[in-house]
Amino acid sequence: MNKPAFSVAAPVRAGDFQVMSLVGFAHGTSHFFHLVIPSLFPWLMSEFNLSFTKAGTLTTGFFVVSGIGQAAAGFAVDRYGAQRVLSAGLALLTLSALALASAQGYPALVAAALLAGAGNAVFHPADFTVLNRRVSPARLGHAFSAHGVAGNVGWGVAPVMMAGIASAAGWRAAALSAAGLGLVAFASVVLLRGNLSAPAPAHAAGAGHAAERSSPFAFLRVGAVWMCFFFFLASTMGVSALQNFAPSVLNHVYGLPLTAAASALTIYLLGGAAGIAAGGFLAARYEAHERVVAVLLVMSAGMALVLASGSVPPVTVTPLMAVFGFCTGTATPSRDLLVRRAAMDRFGQRSFGRIYGFVYSGLDAGLSVAPVLFGPLLDRGMFPSVLYGVALFQGVAVVAALRVGHARVESAAAAAVQPDSRA
Helix, strand or coil: CCCCCCCCCCCCCCCCHHHHHHHHHHHHHHHHHHHHHHHHHHHHHHCCCCCHHHHHHHHHHHHHHHHHHHHHHHHHHHHCCHHHHHHHHHHHHHHHHHHHHHHCCHHHHHHHHHHHHHHHHHHHHHHHHHHHHHCCHHHHHHHHHHHHHHHHHHHHHHHHHHHHHHHHCCCCHHHHHHHHHHHHHHHHHHHHHHHCCCCCCCCCHHHHHHHHCCCCHHHHCCCHHHHHHHHHHHHHHHHHHHHHHHHHHHHHHHHHHHHHHHHHHHHHHHHHHHHHHHHHHHHHHCHHHHHHHHHCCCCCCCHHHHHCCCCCHHHHHHHHHHHHHHHHHHHHHHHHHHHHHHHHHHHHHCCHHHHHHHHHHHHHHHHHHHHHHHHHHCCCCCCCCCHHHHHHHHHHHHHHHHHHHHHHHHHHHHHHHHHHHCC
Protein backbone atom coordinates (compact mmCIF):
# COMPACT_ATOMS: atom_id res chain seq x y z
CA MET A 1 0.00 0.00 0.00
CA ASN A 2 3.04 2.24 0.09
CA LYS A 3 3.90 2.18 -3.57
CA PRO A 4 3.55 5.52 -5.34
CA ALA A 5 0.68 5.56 -7.79
CA PHE A 6 2.54 7.74 -10.30
CA SER A 7 6.13 8.46 -11.02
CA VAL A 8 7.43 11.70 -9.58
CA ALA A 9 8.88 12.46 -12.99
CA ALA A 10 5.54 12.02 -14.75
CA PRO A 11 4.91 14.98 -17.07
CA VAL A 12 2.22 17.51 -16.20
CA ARG A 13 0.26 19.78 -18.52
CA ALA A 14 -0.13 23.52 -18.29
CA GLY A 15 -3.89 23.41 -18.84
CA ASP A 16 -4.68 20.96 -16.04
CA PHE A 17 -6.04 23.62 -13.72
CA GLN A 18 -8.38 25.06 -16.35
CA VAL A 19 -9.76 21.61 -17.17
CA MET A 20 -10.24 20.70 -13.51
CA SER A 21 -11.95 24.04 -12.76
CA LEU A 22 -14.36 23.84 -15.69
CA VAL A 23 -15.31 20.23 -15.07
CA GLY A 24 -15.62 20.93 -11.34
CA PHE A 25 -17.98 23.85 -11.97
CA ALA A 26 -20.16 21.66 -14.20
CA HIS A 27 -20.18 18.87 -11.61
CA GLY A 28 -21.01 21.26 -8.79
CA THR A 29 -23.94 22.52 -10.87
CA SER A 30 -25.25 18.97 -11.32
CA HIS A 31 -25.14 18.35 -7.55
CA PHE A 32 -26.83 21.69 -6.98
CA PHE A 33 -29.74 20.46 -9.11
CA HIS A 34 -29.98 17.28 -7.00
CA LEU A 35 -31.44 19.45 -4.25
CA VAL A 36 -33.28 22.19 -6.15
CA ILE A 37 -36.71 20.53 -5.89
CA PRO A 38 -36.19 18.95 -2.42
CA SER A 39 -35.09 22.33 -1.04
CA LEU A 40 -38.39 23.80 -2.23
CA PHE A 41 -40.58 21.02 -0.80
CA PRO A 42 -42.13 23.22 1.94
CA TRP A 43 -43.31 25.73 -0.65
CA LEU A 44 -44.31 23.18 -3.31
CA MET A 45 -46.25 21.05 -0.84
CA SER A 46 -48.18 24.09 0.32
CA GLU A 47 -48.76 25.47 -3.18
CA PHE A 48 -49.94 22.21 -4.73
CA ASN A 49 -51.29 20.43 -1.62
CA LEU A 50 -48.79 17.56 -1.91
CA SER A 51 -48.29 14.69 0.51
CA PHE A 52 -44.83 13.59 1.57
CA THR A 53 -45.26 10.56 -0.68
CA LYS A 54 -45.96 12.67 -3.75
CA ALA A 55 -43.12 15.03 -2.91
CA GLY A 56 -40.69 12.15 -2.37
CA THR A 57 -41.74 10.59 -5.66
CA LEU A 58 -40.28 13.61 -7.46
CA THR A 59 -36.84 12.79 -6.04
CA THR A 60 -37.22 9.09 -6.83
CA GLY A 61 -38.20 9.93 -10.42
CA PHE A 62 -35.15 12.17 -10.74
CA PHE A 63 -32.71 9.42 -9.77
CA VAL A 64 -34.45 6.62 -11.68
CA VAL A 65 -34.18 8.63 -14.91
CA SER A 66 -30.63 9.66 -14.04
CA GLY A 67 -29.55 6.07 -13.36
CA ILE A 68 -31.00 4.70 -16.59
CA GLY A 69 -29.79 7.69 -18.57
CA GLN A 70 -26.29 7.54 -17.13
CA ALA A 71 -25.64 4.10 -18.59
CA ALA A 72 -26.87 5.31 -21.99
CA ALA A 73 -24.98 8.61 -21.75
CA GLY A 74 -21.69 6.73 -21.55
CA PHE A 75 -22.22 5.41 -25.07
CA ALA A 76 -23.10 8.92 -26.27
CA VAL A 77 -19.86 10.25 -24.77
CA ASP A 78 -17.80 7.64 -26.62
CA ARG A 79 -19.73 8.29 -29.84
CA TYR A 80 -20.15 12.08 -29.91
CA GLY A 81 -17.58 13.40 -27.44
CA ALA A 82 -17.74 14.48 -23.83
CA GLN A 83 -18.06 18.22 -24.53
CA ARG A 84 -21.23 17.87 -26.60
CA VAL A 85 -22.87 15.52 -24.13
CA LEU A 86 -21.91 17.73 -21.17
CA SER A 87 -23.43 20.76 -22.92
CA ALA A 88 -26.64 18.82 -23.54
CA GLY A 89 -26.85 17.85 -19.88
CA LEU A 90 -26.48 21.43 -18.68
CA ALA A 91 -29.10 22.57 -21.20
CA LEU A 92 -31.54 19.98 -19.82
CA LEU A 93 -30.88 21.11 -16.25
CA THR A 94 -31.60 24.71 -17.26
CA LEU A 95 -34.83 23.65 -19.00
CA SER A 96 -35.87 21.67 -15.91
CA ALA A 97 -35.55 24.78 -13.73
CA LEU A 98 -37.59 26.82 -16.22
CA ALA A 99 -40.25 24.09 -16.24
CA LEU A 100 -40.30 24.17 -12.44
CA ALA A 101 -40.64 27.96 -12.35
CA SER A 102 -43.67 27.83 -14.67
CA ALA A 103 -45.33 24.74 -13.13
CA GLN A 104 -49.08 24.96 -12.59
CA GLY A 105 -49.70 21.47 -11.25
CA TYR A 106 -48.16 18.18 -10.11
CA PRO A 107 -47.65 16.79 -13.66
CA ALA A 108 -45.47 19.80 -14.45
CA LEU A 109 -43.44 19.16 -11.31
CA VAL A 110 -42.93 15.56 -12.41
CA ALA A 111 -41.82 16.77 -15.85
CA ALA A 112 -39.33 19.16 -14.25
CA ALA A 113 -37.92 16.37 -12.08
CA LEU A 114 -37.58 13.99 -15.03
CA LEU A 115 -35.87 16.66 -17.17
CA ALA A 116 -33.42 17.31 -14.34
CA GLY A 117 -32.74 13.59 -13.99
CA ALA A 118 -32.02 13.30 -17.71
CA GLY A 119 -29.64 16.25 -17.50
CA ASN A 120 -27.90 14.84 -14.44
CA ALA A 121 -27.28 11.54 -16.22
CA VAL A 122 -24.42 12.84 -18.36
CA PHE A 123 -22.00 14.16 -15.78
CA HIS A 124 -20.06 11.17 -14.52
CA PRO A 125 -19.32 9.60 -17.92
CA ALA A 126 -18.57 13.00 -19.49
CA ASP A 127 -16.60 14.44 -16.57
CA PHE A 128 -14.38 11.43 -16.00
CA THR A 129 -13.74 10.97 -19.72
CA VAL A 130 -12.49 14.57 -19.90
CA LEU A 131 -10.40 14.29 -16.74
CA ASN A 132 -8.80 11.01 -17.80
CA ARG A 133 -7.93 12.30 -21.28
CA ARG A 134 -7.01 15.91 -20.53
CA VAL A 135 -5.39 15.91 -17.06
CA SER A 136 -1.83 14.76 -16.49
CA PRO A 137 -1.63 11.26 -14.91
CA ALA A 138 0.38 12.69 -11.99
CA ARG A 139 -2.49 15.04 -11.17
CA LEU A 140 -5.41 12.67 -11.65
CA GLY A 141 -5.80 11.98 -7.95
CA HIS A 142 -6.05 15.71 -7.28
CA ALA A 143 -8.39 16.14 -10.26
CA PHE A 144 -10.78 13.51 -8.91
CA SER A 145 -10.51 15.12 -5.49
CA ALA A 146 -11.43 18.56 -6.87
CA HIS A 147 -14.29 16.97 -8.81
CA GLY A 148 -15.73 15.45 -5.64
CA VAL A 149 -15.28 18.62 -3.57
CA ALA A 150 -17.10 20.63 -6.23
CA GLY A 151 -20.03 18.22 -6.03
CA ASN A 152 -20.22 18.57 -2.25
CA VAL A 153 -20.12 22.36 -2.59
CA GLY A 154 -23.09 22.14 -4.96
CA TRP A 155 -24.98 20.08 -2.38
CA GLY A 156 -24.16 22.58 0.35
CA VAL A 157 -25.09 25.71 -1.59
CA ALA A 158 -28.43 24.52 -2.99
CA PRO A 159 -30.53 24.38 0.22
CA VAL A 160 -29.26 27.75 1.46
CA MET A 161 -29.72 29.50 -1.87
CA MET A 162 -33.08 27.95 -2.74
CA ALA A 163 -34.62 28.44 0.70
CA GLY A 164 -33.22 31.96 1.03
CA ILE A 165 -34.57 33.16 -2.31
CA ALA A 166 -37.89 31.35 -1.83
CA SER A 167 -38.36 33.00 1.56
CA ALA A 168 -37.56 36.45 0.19
CA ALA A 169 -39.11 36.36 -3.28
CA GLY A 170 -41.08 33.12 -3.66
CA TRP A 171 -40.29 29.63 -4.91
CA ARG A 172 -40.71 30.54 -8.58
CA ALA A 173 -37.97 33.16 -8.26
CA ALA A 174 -35.78 30.52 -6.62
CA ALA A 175 -36.38 28.16 -9.55
CA LEU A 176 -35.48 30.94 -11.99
CA SER A 177 -32.24 31.55 -10.11
CA ALA A 178 -31.39 27.87 -10.53
CA ALA A 179 -32.05 28.26 -14.26
CA GLY A 180 -29.65 31.18 -14.25
CA LEU A 181 -26.91 29.06 -12.69
CA GLY A 182 -27.53 26.32 -15.25
CA LEU A 183 -27.28 28.85 -18.06
CA VAL A 184 -23.96 30.20 -16.75
CA ALA A 185 -22.55 26.66 -16.55
CA PHE A 186 -23.83 25.87 -20.06
CA ALA A 187 -22.26 29.05 -21.49
CA SER A 188 -18.96 28.28 -19.75
CA VAL A 189 -18.77 24.79 -21.23
CA VAL A 190 -19.64 26.06 -24.73
CA LEU A 191 -17.31 29.06 -24.70
CA LEU A 192 -14.40 27.17 -23.14
CA ARG A 193 -14.99 23.92 -25.03
CA GLY A 194 -11.37 23.85 -26.16
CA ASN A 195 -10.44 22.79 -22.62
CA LEU A 196 -12.74 19.78 -22.84
CA SER A 197 -12.13 18.52 -26.36
CA ALA A 198 -9.76 15.60 -26.72
CA PRO A 199 -9.47 13.18 -29.63
CA ALA A 200 -10.25 9.59 -28.74
CA PRO A 201 -7.19 7.34 -28.87
CA ALA A 202 -6.89 5.90 -32.33
CA HIS A 203 -6.39 2.28 -31.32
CA ALA A 204 -5.05 0.51 -28.30
CA ALA A 205 -2.95 -2.54 -28.60
CA GLY A 206 -3.76 -5.82 -26.91
CA ALA A 207 -6.33 -8.56 -27.07
CA GLY A 208 -8.61 -6.84 -24.61
CA HIS A 209 -8.83 -3.81 -26.88
CA ALA A 210 -9.61 -6.01 -29.86
CA ALA A 211 -12.42 -7.58 -27.85
CA GLU A 212 -13.77 -4.15 -27.02
CA ARG A 213 -13.83 -3.12 -30.66
CA SER A 214 -15.75 -6.28 -31.56
CA SER A 215 -18.70 -5.37 -29.33
CA PRO A 216 -19.70 -2.11 -27.62
CA PHE A 217 -20.99 -4.19 -24.69
CA ALA A 218 -17.81 -6.21 -24.19
CA PHE A 219 -17.12 -4.36 -20.92
CA LEU A 220 -20.13 -6.13 -19.38
CA ARG A 221 -18.17 -9.37 -19.51
CA VAL A 222 -15.46 -7.96 -17.22
CA GLY A 223 -15.83 -8.90 -13.55
CA ALA A 224 -14.04 -5.78 -12.30
CA VAL A 225 -16.61 -3.54 -13.98
CA TRP A 226 -19.50 -5.37 -12.27
CA MET A 227 -17.73 -5.24 -8.92
CA CYS A 228 -17.31 -1.47 -9.34
CA PHE A 229 -21.05 -1.18 -10.04
CA PHE A 230 -21.98 -3.13 -6.91
CA PHE A 231 -19.47 -1.13 -4.89
CA PHE A 232 -21.18 2.13 -5.88
CA LEU A 233 -24.63 0.68 -5.27
CA ALA A 234 -23.78 -0.50 -1.75
CA SER A 235 -21.73 2.51 -0.62
CA THR A 236 -24.28 5.02 -1.92
CA MET A 237 -27.20 3.32 -0.19
CA GLY A 238 -25.52 4.08 3.12
CA VAL A 239 -24.76 7.69 2.21
CA SER A 240 -28.29 8.21 0.86
CA ALA A 241 -29.82 6.87 4.07
CA LEU A 242 -27.87 9.42 6.07
CA GLN A 243 -28.67 12.33 3.75
CA ASN A 244 -32.39 11.56 3.86
CA PHE A 245 -32.90 10.50 7.47
CA ALA A 246 -29.97 11.56 9.68
CA PRO A 247 -31.80 14.47 11.38
CA SER A 248 -34.76 12.26 12.34
CA VAL A 249 -32.50 9.38 13.40
CA LEU A 250 -30.25 11.51 15.61
CA ASN A 251 -33.30 13.25 17.06
CA HIS A 252 -34.88 9.97 18.17
CA VAL A 253 -31.74 8.04 19.14
CA TYR A 254 -29.97 10.85 21.04
CA GLY A 255 -32.75 13.32 21.74
CA LEU A 256 -31.00 16.06 19.77
CA PRO A 257 -33.22 18.96 18.68
CA LEU A 258 -33.94 18.81 14.97
CA THR A 259 -31.84 21.92 14.36
CA ALA A 260 -28.87 20.33 16.12
CA ALA A 261 -29.43 17.03 14.31
CA ALA A 262 -29.56 18.85 10.96
CA SER A 263 -26.35 20.67 11.88
CA ALA A 264 -24.71 17.30 12.57
CA LEU A 265 -25.66 16.23 9.04
CA THR A 266 -24.15 19.44 7.67
CA ILE A 267 -20.95 18.73 9.60
CA TYR A 268 -20.96 15.21 8.15
CA LEU A 269 -21.15 16.66 4.62
CA LEU A 270 -18.45 19.23 5.36
CA GLY A 271 -16.27 16.47 6.80
CA GLY A 272 -16.84 14.56 3.58
CA ALA A 273 -15.69 17.55 1.52
CA ALA A 274 -12.55 17.91 3.65
CA GLY A 275 -11.95 14.18 3.28
CA ILE A 276 -12.24 14.35 -0.50
CA ALA A 277 -9.64 17.13 -0.56
CA ALA A 278 -7.27 15.08 1.60
CA GLY A 279 -8.03 11.92 -0.34
CA GLY A 280 -6.56 13.39 -3.52
CA PHE A 281 -3.11 13.33 -1.95
CA LEU A 282 -3.67 9.83 -0.62
CA ALA A 283 -4.80 8.56 -4.02
CA ALA A 284 -1.75 10.09 -5.70
CA ARG A 285 0.56 8.50 -3.13
CA TYR A 286 -0.71 4.90 -2.99
CA GLU A 287 -1.32 2.54 -5.89
CA ALA A 288 -3.38 -0.08 -4.00
CA HIS A 289 -6.58 1.95 -4.29
CA GLU A 290 -8.86 -0.92 -3.31
CA ARG A 291 -7.00 -1.32 0.01
CA VAL A 292 -7.16 2.41 0.72
CA VAL A 293 -10.90 2.37 0.09
CA ALA A 294 -11.38 -0.75 2.22
CA VAL A 295 -9.53 0.66 5.24
CA LEU A 296 -11.40 3.95 5.14
CA LEU A 297 -14.82 2.38 4.71
CA VAL A 298 -14.17 -0.06 7.56
CA MET A 299 -13.45 2.98 9.73
CA SER A 300 -16.65 4.72 8.59
CA ALA A 301 -18.66 1.54 9.23
CA GLY A 302 -17.19 1.51 12.74
CA MET A 303 -18.39 5.10 13.25
CA ALA A 304 -21.89 4.08 12.12
CA LEU A 305 -21.96 1.17 14.60
CA VAL A 306 -20.82 3.41 17.44
CA LEU A 307 -23.56 5.91 16.64
CA ALA A 308 -26.17 3.16 16.23
CA SER A 309 -25.45 1.85 19.72
CA GLY A 310 -26.88 5.01 21.25
CA SER A 311 -24.33 4.68 24.04
CA VAL A 312 -22.15 7.72 23.35
CA PRO A 313 -22.85 11.09 25.00
CA PRO A 314 -25.01 13.36 22.79
CA VAL A 315 -22.29 16.03 22.87
CA THR A 316 -19.98 13.66 20.92
CA VAL A 317 -22.46 12.94 18.12
CA THR A 318 -21.47 15.89 15.94
CA PRO A 319 -17.69 15.23 16.20
CA LEU A 320 -18.32 11.55 15.39
CA MET A 321 -20.38 12.57 12.36
CA ALA A 322 -17.48 14.78 11.23
CA VAL A 323 -15.02 11.86 11.47
CA PHE A 324 -17.56 9.60 9.78
CA GLY A 325 -17.90 12.00 6.86
CA PHE A 326 -14.15 12.55 6.64
CA CYS A 327 -13.43 8.82 6.33
CA THR A 328 -16.12 8.35 3.68
CA GLY A 329 -14.95 11.39 1.72
CA THR A 330 -11.27 10.47 1.86
CA ALA A 331 -12.03 7.22 0.07
CA THR A 332 -13.65 9.00 -2.89
CA PRO A 333 -10.60 9.87 -5.07
CA SER A 334 -9.14 6.37 -4.61
CA ARG A 335 -12.56 4.97 -5.51
CA ASP A 336 -12.59 6.96 -8.76
CA LEU A 337 -9.05 5.85 -9.65
CA LEU A 338 -10.09 2.27 -8.94
CA VAL A 339 -12.71 2.55 -11.68
CA ARG A 340 -10.15 4.12 -14.02
CA ARG A 341 -7.78 1.20 -13.56
CA ALA A 342 -10.58 -1.30 -14.15
CA ALA A 343 -11.32 0.45 -17.45
CA MET A 344 -7.72 1.00 -18.56
CA ASP A 345 -6.49 -2.52 -17.85
CA ARG A 346 -8.78 -4.10 -20.40
CA PHE A 347 -10.04 -1.42 -22.79
CA GLY A 348 -7.73 1.57 -22.70
CA GLN A 349 -9.34 4.99 -23.09
CA ARG A 350 -11.78 4.21 -25.90
CA SER A 351 -14.53 3.01 -23.55
CA PHE A 352 -14.20 5.48 -20.69
CA GLY A 353 -17.66 6.93 -21.31
CA ARG A 354 -19.66 3.72 -21.34
CA ILE A 355 -17.77 2.13 -18.44
CA TYR A 356 -18.04 5.20 -16.22
CA GLY A 357 -21.68 5.61 -17.25
CA PHE A 358 -22.56 2.03 -16.30
CA VAL A 359 -20.55 1.92 -13.09
CA TYR A 360 -21.75 5.27 -11.79
CA SER A 361 -25.37 4.41 -12.51
CA GLY A 362 -24.94 2.39 -9.32
CA LEU A 363 -24.87 5.73 -7.49
CA ASP A 364 -28.31 6.70 -8.78
CA ALA A 365 -29.64 3.22 -8.06
CA GLY A 366 -28.49 3.50 -4.45
CA LEU A 367 -29.92 7.01 -4.09
CA SER A 368 -33.32 5.88 -5.39
CA VAL A 369 -33.52 2.58 -3.44
CA ALA A 370 -32.39 3.72 0.02
CA PRO A 371 -35.46 5.88 0.87
CA VAL A 372 -37.79 3.03 -0.10
CA LEU A 373 -35.77 0.51 1.93
CA PHE A 374 -35.28 2.51 5.11
CA GLY A 375 -38.50 4.55 5.13
CA PRO A 376 -40.72 1.66 6.34
CA LEU A 377 -38.25 0.93 9.16
CA LEU A 378 -38.55 4.51 10.36
CA ASP A 379 -42.34 4.30 10.14
CA ARG A 380 -42.08 1.41 12.65
CA GLY A 381 -39.90 3.47 14.97
CA MET A 382 -36.72 1.48 14.21
CA PHE A 383 -34.48 4.55 14.03
CA PRO A 384 -31.13 2.89 14.96
CA SER A 385 -31.69 0.45 12.09
CA VAL A 386 -30.69 3.19 9.65
CA LEU A 387 -27.23 3.46 11.18
CA TYR A 388 -26.88 -0.32 11.40
CA GLY A 389 -27.90 -0.46 7.75
CA VAL A 390 -25.27 2.13 6.85
CA ALA A 391 -22.60 -0.01 8.54
CA LEU A 392 -23.86 -3.11 6.74
CA PHE A 393 -23.75 -1.51 3.31
CA GLN A 394 -20.34 0.01 3.96
CA GLY A 395 -19.14 -3.50 4.78
CA VAL A 396 -20.61 -4.83 1.53
CA ALA A 397 -18.83 -2.00 -0.30
CA VAL A 398 -15.53 -3.03 1.31
CA VAL A 399 -15.94 -6.59 0.00
CA ALA A 400 -16.81 -5.26 -3.46
CA ALA A 401 -13.76 -2.95 -3.51
CA LEU A 402 -11.41 -5.79 -2.60
CA ARG A 403 -13.08 -7.95 -5.24
CA VAL A 404 -12.37 -5.24 -7.83
CA GLY A 405 -8.67 -5.65 -7.17
CA HIS A 406 -8.94 -9.43 -7.44
CA ALA A 407 -11.07 -9.24 -10.60
CA ARG A 408 -8.57 -6.86 -12.18
CA VAL A 409 -5.82 -9.40 -11.68
CA GLU A 410 -7.95 -12.11 -13.25
CA SER A 411 -8.92 -9.89 -16.19
CA ALA A 412 -5.31 -8.85 -16.79
CA ALA A 413 -4.20 -12.48 -16.74
CA ALA A 414 -6.93 -13.46 -19.20
CA ALA A 415 -6.00 -10.60 -21.52
CA ALA A 416 -2.32 -11.59 -21.35
CA VAL A 417 -2.93 -15.19 -22.47
CA GLN A 418 -5.34 -14.37 -25.31
CA PRO A 419 -2.65 -13.44 -27.85
CA ASP A 420 -0.88 -16.70 -27.18
CA SER A 421 -4.10 -18.69 -27.60
CA ARG A 422 -4.57 -17.27 -31.07
CA ALA A 423 -1.01 -17.86 -32.14
